[in-house]
Amino acid sequence: MTDARTALLIDFGSTFTKLRAIDMDAGRILGAGQGPSTVTTDVTEGLDAALADLERDMGTLPEFTHRLASSSAAGGLRMVTAGLVKELTAEAARQAALGAGARLVGTYAYKLTAGDARAIIELAPDILLLAGGTDGGNEDVIRANAERLADAGLDCPVVVAGNRNAADDVAATLAGAGLSVSVTGNVMPEFNVLDVEPARAAIRGVFIQRIVHAKGVDRAARRFDAVLMPTPAAVLAAARLLADGTDSTPGFGPLLVVDVGGATTDVHSVAEGAPTRDGVLPRGLPEPLAKRTVEGDLGMRINAAAIAGAAGRASLAAASGLSEDDVTTRLSSLTDDVETLPDDAAGRALDRALAAAAVAVAVDRHAGRLEVVQTVNGPITVQHGKDLGDIASVIGTGGVLAHGEDAAGVLSAALAGRDDDASVLRPRAPNLFIDQNYLLYAVGLLAEVDADAALMLARNTLFRVEGDSVHGRLPAA
Amino acid sequence: MTAANATSHTLVTGVIGADTHIVGNRILSMALEEADYKVVSLGALTPADEFVKAAIETAADGIMVSSLYGQGELDCRGFRDMCIEAGLDGILLYVGGNLVVGKQDWADVERRYQEMGFDRAFPPGTRTAEVIEALGQDFTARDAARDAAGERAAS
Numbered sequence: 001m002t003d004a005r006t007a008l009l010i011d012f013g014s015t016f017t018k019l020r021a022i023d024m025d026a027g028r029i030l031g032a033g034q035g036p037s038t039v040t041t042d043v044t045e046g047l048d049a050a051l052a053d054l055e056r057d058m059g060t061l062p063e064f065t066h067r068l069a070s071s072s073a074a075g076g077l078r079m080v081t082a083g084l085v086k087e088l089t090a091e092a093a094r095q096a097a098l099g100a101g102a103r104l105v106g107t108y109a110y111k112l113t114a115g116d117a118r119a120i121i122e123l124a125p126d127i128l129l130l131a132g133g134t135d136g137g138n139e140d141v142i143r144a145n146a147e148r149l150a151d152a153g154l155d156c157p158v159v160v161a162g163n164r165n166a167a168d169d170v171a172a173t174l175a176g177a178g179l180s181v182s183v184t185g186n187v188m189p190e191f192n193v194l195d196v197e198p199a200r201a202a203i204r205g206v207f208i209q210r211i212v213h214a215k216g217v218d219r220a221a222r223r224f225d226a227v228l229m230p231t232p233a234a235v236l237a238a239a240r241l242l243a244d245g246t247d248s249t250p251g252f253g254p255l256l257v258v259d260v261g262g263a264t265t266d267v268h269s270v271a272e273g274a275p276t277r278d279g280v281l282p283r284g285l286p287e288p289l290a291k292r293t294v295e296g297d298l299g300m301r302i303n304a305a306a307i308a309g310a311a312g313r314a315s316l317a318a319a320s321g322l323s324e325d326d327v328t329t330r331l332s333s334l335t336d337d338v339e340t341l342p343d344d345a346a347g348r349a350l351d352r353a354l355a356a357a358a359v360a361v362a363v364d365r366h367a368g369r370l371e372v373v374q375t376v377n378g379p380i381t382v383q384h385g386k387d388l389g390d391i392a393s394v395i396g397t398g399g400v401l402a403h404g405e406d407a408a409g410v411l412s413a414a415l416a417g418r419d420d421d422a423s424v425l426r427p428r429a430p431n432l433f434i435d436q437n438y439l440l441y442a443v444g445l446l447a448e449v450d451a452d453a454a455l456m457l458a459r460n461t462l463f464r465v466e467g468d469s470v471h472g473r474l475p476a477a
Numbered sequence: 478m479t480a481a482n483a484t485s486h487t488l489v490t491g492v493i494g495a496d497t498h499i500v501g502n503r504i505l506s507m508a509l510e511e512a513d514y515k516v517v518s519l520g521a522l523t524p525a526d527e528f529v530k531a532a533i534e535t536a537a538d539g540i541m542v543s544s545l546y547g548q549g550e551l552d553c554r555g556f557r558d559m560c561i562e563a564g565l566d567g568i569l570l571y572v573g574g575n576l577v578v579g580k581q582d583w584a585d586v587e588r589r590y591q592e593m594g595f596d597r598a599f600p601p602g603t604r605t606a607e608v609i610e611a612l613g614q615d616f617t618a619r620d621a622a623r624d625a626a627g628e629r630a631a632s
Contacts, residue, residue, distance in 0.1 A: 137535035375495040
């Protein structure tokens with residue numbers, strides 16, 4: 001028998017360098033390792049420490065068939081987006097960047113002012129995504145914005161995904177100022193038609209060609225084959241694979257992934273989100289099939305206090321069984337020391353309450369909404385965003401879900417509850433899964449070389465839990 | 478993919494306000510497309526600001542507002558001002574349908590809508606051919622005026 005094919009999947013994170021060793025033929029995990037994140041000095045040190053840790057876990061390291069990496073190190077893929085109308089091309093650009101795994105540091109609409117251009121340069125994004133105008137539509141604004149940014153001395157790669165009639169001129173303007181430019185398909189080629197995939201692919205291309213080097217991740221290049229994408233994009237890729245399946249294996253169908261992290265909570269949905277109730281009329285910009293939202297104010301550590309702000313200290317106290325004063329004291333120490341793990345029952349109860357609140361609020365913001373409009377013919381119900389009611393699976397990932405208490409209860413906070421505002425279109429009765437081994441990014445990376453092996457890995461390792469739709473929820477404030 | 482050329486015109490159509498009567502608007506949109514206009518159709522239940530936003534993004538040359546439920550005067554108030562505010566100063570604005578409640582003198586209704594800034598208002602029962610002819614006249618006049626202005630600037 002020949003040796004099994006193996007893969008090493010690396011996540012250059014902001015705090016840790018994480019490794020997963022995978023048996024591709026059996027679709028199972030062989031070992032895990034972790035080291036510090038050392039991107040600010042030399043990325044190789046953290047990776048070597050993580051490899052040593054993996055070797056301790058596995059005994060000996062095999063000769064890996066594939067060694068693939070994702071990165072969210074050095075602040076992640078920091079992007080600024082600019083479009084024309086806030087609810088139209090500016091929103092489409094935002095969706096494209098989020099889906100590419102970016103961390104949005106600025107979003108702009110309409111003509112950029114001199115002050116806007118200065119602010120953008122101050123933000124020093126890794127990539128700027130420039131949109132505006134449908135194909136054959138408005139050309140003035142994207143042209144003016146390109147000139148404004150070129151004149152102001154922008155210094156980062158630009159992806160142009162706006163009105164195709166202006167795209168070549170816009171690219172020439174930017175290239176004339178010495179900028180690297182990629183021209184791709186319009187994020188909104190026709191009015192209210194979203195086409196974010198070309199822009200996502202272009203962003204990923206720039207990430208691989210330039211950003212990986214700019215962030216120093218390629219210093220360790222001899223130790224792996226390629227850095228393929230930002231880590232959030234790997235998680236979204238895993239979500240897509242799990243939803244759609246492969247040619248030989250069916251997927252889970254429409255699903256939701258909730259990723260509760262230390263600084264943010266990400267929600268990914270792979271679902272059309274069409275109305276599940278009769279007589280409901282969809283309104284507004286259609287959302288991408290694979291949609292990612294990032295809640296920058298909901299994180300278990302850096303933003304623990306912000307979770308309390310969103311959910312209310314009283315409800316955190318009620319959910320954790322602590323007094324409000326106790327919650328306040330503990331929150332401040334969590335925010336001060338981002339690597340704290342709770343060492344007592346009360347701390348773990350607070351973590352559980354914080355995580356449930358983060359899940360509840362993040363899914364609330366991701367899900368679509370119903371609104372009743374009064375007309376002369378009687379009331380009409382319109383839907384904004386995705387109806388997640390019929391979603392078949394909700395998958396939880398992130399440290400607090402993998403290692404914390406009562407993961408099922410925490411994840412149940414994503415569901416439509418009894419006392420909820422029925423206008424928020426949360427999942428009603430999905431199966432719940434926990435990514436216990438923090439493997440979703442690895443699944444997304446592995447899918448690049450072998451989708452069947454990646455899907456098998458996910459199916460073998462995601463852990464099904466029974467939800468608790470009544471007690472698991474914290475009411476959103 | 479259709480790329481608008483310099484000679485074609487883009488029109489935004491829709492039914493304004495809390496009005497669900499879509500049929501006439503759909504017939505108009507189809508007729509406009511057949512007459513080689515690029516049509517951005519917003520459908521029923523469209524708030525006034527969505528017409529304006531769609532017109533900005535698509536660089537529309539005209540907005541065709543339908544109102545069938547008698548509340549048009551309320552819904553259309555300030556429509557021209559909103560366009561000017563958004564930088565769509567010269568955009569052609571048409572309105573048509575059951576524009577007022579009850580039987581009123583059409584000349585009076587037309588005057589009120591023109592005072593609101595609509596270039597033309599059309600009563601119930603207007604044939605699509607009539608609208609297309611009016612558009613042809615208005616765009617020809619505008620294009621001629623623009624060309625003349627361009628020649629003056631060039632000389």
